[in-house]
Amino acid sequence: MNVGIKIDHAVKIYKGFTAIHDLSLDIKPGEFFTLLGPSGCGKTTLLRMIAGFNSIEGGKFYFGDRLINDLDPSKRNIGMVFQNYAIFPHLTVRKNVAFGLQNRKMSKEQIQAQTDKFLKLMKIDEYADRMPEQLSGGQQQRVALARALAIEPDVLLMDEPLSNLDAKLRVEMREAIKEIQNSLGITTVYVTHDQEEAMAVSDRIAVMNKGDIQQIGTPKALYQRPENLFVATFIGRTNVINSKIYKDASGVGIVTDEGEKVPVAALIPELVEDGQEVVVSIRPEEFVIDQNNTKGISATVVYSTFLGLNTHYFCDLDNGQRVEIIQESKIDDIIQNGTKLKLDIKTEKINIYTKDGSKALVK
Amino acid sequence: MTRKLKKFDFWVVASIVVLALYILFMLYPMLKVLIQSFVDSETGKFSLMHFQKFFSQPYYFGTLLNSFKVAVASAFFALLIGIPLAYFYNVYRIRGAKTLQMLIILSSMSAPFLGAYSWILLLGRSGVITKFLEGLLGITMPSIYGFKGIVLVLVSKLYPLVFLYVSGAIKNIDSSLLEASANMGRTGLKRFFTVVIPLCMPSILAAALMVFMRALADFGTPMMIGEGYMTFPVIIYTSYVGEVGTDHNFASAVSIIAVVITLIVFLAQSYATKKTTFSMSAMHHIERKEAKTLPSILMHIYSYGVVAVSIFPQIYLIYLSFRKTSSNGNAFKPGFSLDSYKYVFENMGSSIWNTIRICGGALILIIIMAILISYLVVRRNNAINRVIDTMSMIPYIIPGAVIGIALILAFNNPKFPLVGTAWILIISMCIRRIPYTIRSSVAILGQIPMSIDEASESLGAGKLKTLIKVTIPMMLNGIFSGAVMSWVTLITELSSSLLLYTFRTMTLNIAVYVMVAKGSDGRACAMATILTLFTVITLLIFNKFSKDGEIMM
Numbered sequence: 001m002n003v004g005i006k007i008d009h010a011v012k013i014y015k016g017f018t019a020i021h022d023l024s025l026d027i028k029p030g031e032f033f034t035l036l037g038p039s040g041c042g043k044t045t046l047l048r049m050i051a052g053f054n055s056i057e058g059g060k061f062y063f064g065d066r067l068i069n070d071l072d073p074s075k076r077n078i079g080m081v082f083q084n085y086a087i088f089p090h091l092t093v094r095k096n097v098a099f100g101l102q103n104r105k106m107s108k109e110q111i112q113a114q115t116d117k118f119l120k121l122m123k124i125d126e127y128a129d130r131m132p133e134q135l136s137g138g139q140q141q142r143v144a145l146a147r148a149l150a151i152e153p154d155v156l157l158m159d160e161p162l163s164n165l166d167a168k169l170r171v172e173m174r175e176a177i178k179e180i181q182n183s184l185g186i187t188t189v190y191v192t193h194d195q196e197e198a199m200a201v202s203d204r205i206a207v208m209n210k211g212d213i214q215q216i217g218t219p220k221a222l223y224q225r226p227e228n229l230f231v232a233t234f235i236g237r238t239n240v241i242n243s244k245i246y247k248d249a250s251g252v253g254i255v256t257d258e259g260e261k262v263p264v265a266a267l268i269p270e271l272v273e274d275g276q277e278v279v280v281s282i283r284p285e286e287f288v289i290d291q292n293n294t295k296g297i298s299a300t301v302v303y304s305t306f307l308g309l310n311t312h313y314f315c316d317l318d319n320g321q322r323v324e325i326i327q328e329s330k331i332d333d334i335i336q337n338g339t340k341l342k343l344d345i346k347t348e349k350i351n352i353y354t355k356d357g358s359k360a361l362v363k
Numbered sequence: 364m365t366r367k368l369k370k371f372d373f374w375v376v377a378s379i380v381v382l383a384l385y386i387l388f389m390l391y392p393m394l395k396v397l398i399q400s401f402v403d404s405e406t407g408k409f410s411l412m413h414f415q416k417f418f419s420q421p422y423y424f425g426t427l428l429n430s431f432k433v434a435v436a437s438a439f440f441a442l443l444i445g446i447p448l449a450y451f452y453n454v455y456r457i458r459g460a461k462t463l464q465m466l467i468i469l470s471s472m473s474a475p476f477l478g479a480y481s482w483i484l485l486l487g488r489s490g491v492i493t494k495f496l497e498g499l500l501g502i503t504m505p506s507i508y509g510f511k512g513i514v515l516v517l518v519s520k521l522y523p524l525v526f527l528y529v530s531g532a533i534k535n536i537d538s539s540l541l542e543a544s545a546n547m548g549r550t551g552l553k554r555f556f557t558v559v560i561p562l563c564m565p566s567i568l569a570a571a572l573m574v575f576m577r578a579l580a581d582f583g584t585p586m587m588i589g590e591g592y593m594t595f596p597v598i599i600y601t602s603y604v605g606e607v608g609t610d611h612n613f614a615s616a617v618s619i620i621a622v623v624i625t626l627i628v629f630l631a632q633s634y635a636t637k638k639t640t641f642s643m644s645a646m647h648h649i650e651r652k653e654a655k656t657l658p659s660i661l662m663h664i665y666s667y668g669v670v671a672v673s674i675f676p677q678i679y680l681i682y683l684s685f686r687k688t689s690s691n692g693n694a695f696k697p698g699f700s701l702d703s704y705k706y707v708f709e710n711m712g713s714s715i716w717n718t719i720r721i722c723g724g725a726l727i728l729i730i731i732m733a734i735l736i737s738y739l740v741v742r743r744n745n746a747i748n749r750v751i752d753t754m755s756m757i758p759y760i761i762p763g764a765v766i767g768i769a770l771i772l773a774f775n776n777p778k779f780p781l782v783g784t785a786w787i788l789i790i791s792m793c794i795r796r797i798p799y800t801i802r803s804s805v806a807i808l809g810q811i812p813m814s815i816d817e818a819s820e821s822l823g824a825g826k827l828k829t830l831i832k833v834t835i836p837m838m839l840n841g842i843f844s845g846a847v848m849s850w851v852t853l854i855t856e857l858s859s860s861l862l863l864y865t866f867r868t869m870t871l872n873i874a875v876y877v878m879v880a881k882g883s884d885g886r887a888c889a890m891a892t893i894l895t896l897f898t899v900i901t902l903l904i905f906n907k908f909s910k911d912g913e914i915m916m
């Protein structure tokens with residue numbers, strides 16, 4: 001059974017410190033939903049409120065239509081995967097996976113069958129009779145996942161489940177998690193501070209900062225149309241440049257330091273006025289290097305890094321600001337340090353915000 | 364605020380029950396003692412006469428000084444002997460190290476008064492060694508009675524505590540620290556004093572306090588070997604059971620003074636420890652190294668010498684238990700026989716059964732309480748449980764004799780007549796032992812991450828089920844090693860039991876004491892041997908089942 005999760009004006013206060021002020025969320029049934037944000041922003045806090053391990057100081061939590069505020073964690077039918085796995089060290093892998101099933105009215109045969117199914121699904125059936133301490137980190141993570149899934153929970157909660165694994169295993173496991181979530185279609189809330197991981201697995205992501213949600217959206221929306229400067233800088237890399245709006249008969253756009261007008265079609269004309277100071281977020285790949293010096297902002301190459309697929313150029317603008325540009329690597333020579341050139345902008349992709357960064361001015 | 368009142372919760376009930384038990388069996392009795400200490404024995408009115416009596420008469424006041432001298436000297440010598448032993452044992456390769464450790468632990472595991480008794484038989488006025496030296500060489504041994512004897516006995520019983528504490532600390536020193544100091548040119552003695560000792564300081568202080576407290580509160584040893592040298596547990600006991608007539612009120616007053624003094628020492632130690640505490644955990648444990656030949660020989664002589672001296676009295680008692688005795692059991696005759704054992708099994712068999720039933724009952728209760736309390740303290744941090752935490756530490760500073768008196772004053776009453784039953788012994792044992800067991804359980808539980816409990820709950824196990832199926836099994840190894848130590852201290856507990864027993868609830872340990880007091884040496888030795896057998900069996904069981912062989916004090 002798939003349920004949605006609805007959170008209505010949640011508040012969390014730890015001894016006078018408000019960790020979550022007023023947070024609302026709507027997670028659809030079967031959705032892979034990720035809470036993403038810097039350390040200390042309240043991801044774990046929110047997840048544990050959903051799980052029932054944290055008291056709730058305000059607001060309402062629903063699974064489907066059911067209010068769960070006062071429901072004991074053991075009755076919420078959740079599967080939880082912990083950062084440190086929290087595998088029972090005194091039980092074998094099989095008994096760990098069967099643990100949740102034994103708390104239900106199920107026959108021995110049913111338990112056995114269900115356990116086997118998930119041991120196989122997570123590809124740990126060959127370790128079924130080992131003790132947890134005889135497993136590698138990745139295998140332990142699989143046990144934790146199998147154990148959480150075996151009870152066929154209504155929702156699956158994961159708190160940074162991959163952060164203890166090495167980089168390669170992390171990628172491998174996240175594929176596995178995504179695949180299984182897809183095939184079981186179970187509503188999942190996933191916590192991570194690794195944005196690449198979030199993008200890779202999520203249907204939608206909520207970006208959090210200091211206990212508030214900054215934006216909820218698909219990975220694509222978050223990357224291409226971040227709603228504020230915090231999201232723009234937190235997700236992916238970007239260059240933030242101060243600029244001014246022009247708005248006249250010819251249309252709207254931004255004015256470069258050199259006074260050149262750059263039309264930006266995506267700007268919402270009603271939101272801007274001529275001469276307004278704004279910040280522009282231009283991702284490294286949204287610059288186009290023009291070595292012929294015809295169009296764009298003047299810049300000087302300071303140094304470059306060749307990374308195979310792409311080459312990163314670090315350039316200084318005339319006002320001294322350092323920007324990063326990513327270009328697909330060419331077979332020609334890498335541009336020499338000290339070369340003067342111009343940077344054209346892919347205006348349809350860039351984002352423009354009010355001066356304080358709080359509001360997006362593009363469609 | 365949408366939060367409803369907390370529903371019925373197993374742990375809430377547990378908190379309340381535990382708190383109620385502490386109030387009934389500890390606070391209430393101690394309050395009784397406090398009240399009694401301010402009551403005039405004759406008129407029943409409020410009076411400070413007992414305190415005046417204690418502080419004005421050198422005879423009484425002197426016991427306090429005596430106790431202090433004994434405790435300080437014992438702690439000093441126990442450290443002096445125990446620290447090098449721990450260092451040698453953990454840093455260098457000693458032949459037969461495992462056996463050595465077993466013997467060290469074993470030598471600490473009998474009641475101190477038995478040690479005193481055996482030393483008297485060896486070095487006393489008519490002791491074998493004394494006689495031997497006098498007869499053969501004409502040397503007169505210095506008297507073993509009094510201060511020197513008490514300290515000798517206590518040190519030989521208590522240095523193992525220092526050994527275990529300091530060994531624990533050395534095990535936590537990362538070997539790289541020793542290597543680093545060697546790199547910088549510090550080795551040998553200099554390294555021992557400037558690196559190892561400071562790193563072990565918190566444990567050394569803790570061990571010193573333990574030894575000090577035990578020595579301060581020990582009653583059997585000064586009673587047995589002190590002769591005129593009175594310490595205050597002896598005063599408490601004699602003014603309570605008194606040959607000269609009993610005075611409950613005076614005994615209460617001395618008890619209160621004893622508790623206050625112990626408290627002061629305890630607080631001083633906590634303060635000192637706080638100043639020296641740092642956390643250490645070794646990634647690479649120190650590997651035992653082979654020492655150079657001469658130092659190695661000296662270390663072996665030292666280690667085995669210490670152990671031999673401390674274990675010899677126990678072995679001597681075992682030897683005596685197989686000796687022929689006169690028909691009343693009082694004097695030893697040449698030759699061997701099993702008569703002493705025959706007598707014990709025929710006439711004193713009930714004390715063996717009492718030991719099992721009373722100490723076993725107490726042990727079970729202690730384990731249950733320790734699990735509950737440590738869970739409350741570690742996992743349910745709220746006001747009530749913090750009070751419980753503090754309360755659980757109180758018995759730590761109450762000498763055994765005081766607990767005995769408190770329980771009598773509280774439950775020698777027709778409405779709640781526990782005095783004379785086995786229950787009162789069980790209760791006193793629980794109270795005395797629980798602080799230690801709780802400390803170790805708290806340490807164990809603190810190492811189990813909270814998420815393990817939460818994982819269990821998220822998988823649908825309720826609170827009680829989580830405790831039984833997850834938490835307790837994970838604590839088991841630690842609890843088990845704590846229980847071993849508890850069991851041994853329980854079967855050798857004397858100072859409160861001696862006030863509380865009746866002939867129907869006499870345990871082996873008390874029976875030995877009574878036999879010794881009566882002068883039935885052979886039978887006393889036989890029972891002491893049975894007691895030692897209990898201990899050895901406990902240790903063997905422990906070694907068989909324990910994972911890492913660590914004993915928790």
Ligand SMILES: Nc1ncnc2c1ncn2[C@@H]1O[C@H](COP(=O)(O)OP(=O)(O)OP(=O)(O)O)[C@@H](O)[C@H]1O
Pocket residue numbers: 014015017019037038039040041042043044045046193
């Ligand atoms: N038990 C607690 N008592 C008091 N404050 C707490 C407690 N738990 C968390 N906090 C505070 O609440 C805030 C949010 O913490 P939380 O653990 O939810 O962060 P997080 O987003 O999960 O961070 P991380 O990525 O580092 O895990 C932090 O400022 C933290 O200090």
Ligand SMILES: [Mg+2]
Pocket residue numbers: 043044045159
């Ligand atoms: Mg967290």
